[in-house]
Amino acid sequence: MDVSLVRILICLIAGIAVIVLLTAKFRVHAFFALIIACFLVGLGVGMRLNDVLTTIKDGFGNILKSLGLLIVLGTTLGAILEHTGSTKVMANTILKIVGEKYAALAMSLTGFIVGLPIFCDSGYIVLSGLNKSLAKSTGISLAIMSTSLATGLYAVHCMIPPHPGAAAAAGIISVDFGRLMLTGIMIAIPAMISGYLWSKYAGKKIPAQLIDAAELIKGNQRLPSVIKAFMPVVVPIFLIALKSFFIVEPGTASNRINMYLMLGDPEIALAIGVLFAFNTMPSFKKDVLGPLLQEGAEKAGGILVIIGAGGAFGAILAATKLGTHLSEALPLASLGILFPFLLTSIVKTAQGSSTVAIITAASIILPLLHALGLDTDTGRLLCVLSMGAGSMMISHANDAYFWVIAKFSGLEMKTMLKVYSLATVCMGLTALAMVYIVSFII
Template structure:
């Protein structure tokens, strides 16, 4: 009874993605309309009534814009101010003088891994996108390689390490030990990030001719100091990191100080602090720059909103439940939580939603798959974390944050970044398997 709906759901997913690629790459249709048409086509294939398709599109757009809208606007503003003041160029020169041009992409991958520990991957990419673009221009490395290297470094820890919301919620649902999930997740995220970087370099080199950057950029005549250039980037990261660290404390009544830390560490507030710091380096044209920021952010938001609409339609497929109901598949051990989460992620776009939904599906199945023990719970959570990486594509808001903030084509993003998330997921799964062989009781 479940085979036909599952095949129908997968057909809708594949048809939707194929239409997006065809419209954007072949016919140069704006991504917003391509995503919107893909959502309608997928809804029709899934057999949804027209009213449900429209309602899902509206709710999907509203939810994603509501959660990311302010962040996108503020992040865009910060990036433009840093670029206009010369701060990103100063930072790019400073980094390249110390690491050389040959290690620029690896450096951004490592920075992504470190920055991604306390903050969301999309927040981290927005904050660092200006530096990343400047490094790409001055090093001569393809922007596709640079963007994917940074994105995969951020993505690895986002999917595998508490206190990020998805894996944290799964840890609670499965009753796993948070400290051990965090430690093992950080360790597994190292080869995952490295795998994403290695694939980005391998696949990106083949596209270098199509995604070129200006390799020769004249040095800026005047600009802020390195310290003042780094402050608007470092302060928001530190504020968000501090908030995340304090949020790990439980059973403590929030004092005025903790409430202040929580407020300042909210990504939107932290970015606002970064903007105020960056404005101190801007001498003129503030009004015009703010207007440009709002206009640029609007273009990004409509695409991300349409991506949310596409994801909302695909969420109707309920692929994870179909898989979990198959007894033969349920005998797959740690492969089952990985597979269910990967399918949910690929279908609806959000790693957080995918792992939370997968945890609810897997919790009653733990005895069946042999993971009903303390260490087994940890392995199950980490396997779901690995699955939540695969596959980031056109229905994922993070995909569009990377694409729009880096100015990259959809087809190139799919060939390099989306395929790198497959590599990351498989490397992470291998790491979880090795860990399962080392832990007793699994």
């Protein structure tokens, strides 16, 4: 199939436009938008219908093979921690350490830690009651408190597996999950801090709101101990990090060492985290445990079909040989890690979803890795981190998370745009700067 670069680019732009239009304007589920784009691009460049369908199936299956268990275990872990109140225990513990004077920083740190296993929108809903009660007791503006919490959750959601965007990009571009988690945390921390600092600066002139006492957090839930609450989050991260520090040549390690290293596989580590999460439950009644596991599986199903469709879109783009054409026509090597950032931020700003943005960008960039000079293990890692930074920019009115924050905090649109949306710009630029710094170190 010999197709001109102009024709491929026209089809690609049309495909991205369809994704943005269907998801942002008509609220079509991202799975259907991505699949429609697959057919549009594939048929547009002259592929036979049968070949398009086969390519979609292959791309869909390959990405789910590498990410399916990871996403299911991650969503299940988050569902259990929400139900047992472990997130509230973590928040209260951090607040005691930091102090009420730095309540906004405490909420930002809480968001960061709670956000490791829990999606940002769920984490915000779970912690919003505590956030409001702290805003009332400390007199700190709710705009500062809400944005601090929101950006702490957002930093890890965009950068670190098992969150679907980062996990999907790692699967599409073939990046080691352990290295991505460790390096992603290093970059997400400064991004979180920049979001917190902007919220303090932009929100200091906004008066504190009066909060209805009926909205405050209820304290009658039986909560787990501090150690039990933190273990499901800390242990998987420790196991994955431990494995990433050991480089063992295949066939040279003993059976015992191999067994220990297996514990650091992301799927095994998250499964161990789920087992620790079970220990936070006061009882194992079937009417509680069953619905929790079902909730985790159902949440994962919705995410997996989007990720699978993203893999299919990437397979279609790879079949067009877009990378070969662009590498011959454009000096992409001079852009390096800036190109993934710009592409992801444009898609994110246009259609709203960080997950869809990073999956779409990863599918486009995969065939361009060699031309960008990123076709090495380190280059691929930096590419995914750069896309994670781009997926932070810019969260505004077309982002569902934007409205979760506005609804549960009671902030007006003007305040949200001034404080939260601009905080995401600070976060994205800070994360990009950190990616460049990391590129000189690793």
